[in-house]
Amino acid sequence: MGKGAATRATILEHAVALATTEGLEALTIGRLAGALEMSKSGLFSHFGSKEELQLATIEAAAARFRENVLEPALSAPAGAPRLRAVTAGYLADIDSGPAAGGCFWGSTSAEFDDRPGPVRDAIAAALDAWLGELSRQAEIAGAEDPGRLAFDLYALVMGANSRYRLSGDRRVFGYARRSIEDLLDALPGAAPEPRRPTHAPS
Secondary structure, eight states: OOHHHHHHHHHHHHHHHHHHHHOGGGOOHHHHHHHTTOOHHHHHTTOSSHHHHHHHHHHHHHHHHIIIIIHHHTTSOTTHHHHHHHHHHHHHHHTSOGGGOSOHHHHHHHHHTTOOSHHHHHHHHHHHHHHHHHHHHHHHTTOSSHHHHHHHHHHHHHHHHHHHHHHOOTHHHHHHHHHHHHHHHTSTTOOOOOOOOSSOOO
C-alpha cells in the first residue's frame, strides 16, 4: 500500500468510527483534519466534498463488515450453520465494548432513512445486500419464508443494538442470541445449538 492509500485508509478508519457514534453529518473535512493532525488541504486532496467523504466512509464500513462479519462465517456450511455464524459474528462485532460505538448501519440508516440522495441510496444498497444474503442462506436452510426469516434476524440484531445504545444493558445481546437460536432451531433438519446464558458476560 502506497503512502497516499495508507493515509486515505487512516482517514476512513477515523471517519467510520465518528459516523458510528455521531452520524455521517458529523463528518467534516475540518474536524477530521484536526483529529488526524492534517491540513484541510491535505485531507481535501483525498475527498473533494463532504458527500464524497460520506460515500467513501460507507464503502469503508461495508469493507469492514465483510472482513469482520461475513468472511469469518464462510467457514460454516451454507444454510442454518452459516446463519448462526454470521448473526453471532454481527452481534459480537457490535458487542465489542463501548469504544466500538455500536452498529454503523443502525446509526446511519436512522440518520438518512428520510433523506433522499446518493448517501441514503448507498446505505440502502448495503443493507439490501445484507438482507439478500440472509434470505439466500435462509432459503438454503429450508425456511418456509426466507424473506421473513431474514427480516427477523436483522430486526433482532438491530433491536439489540438500539436498546443497548440507549440503556447500556448488555443483557440485550444475550436475549437476541437466544431468540436467534430459537428461530434457527425451528428450521427443517436444524441441529439445536447448546443453550447459553441470556446475560452478557461482565
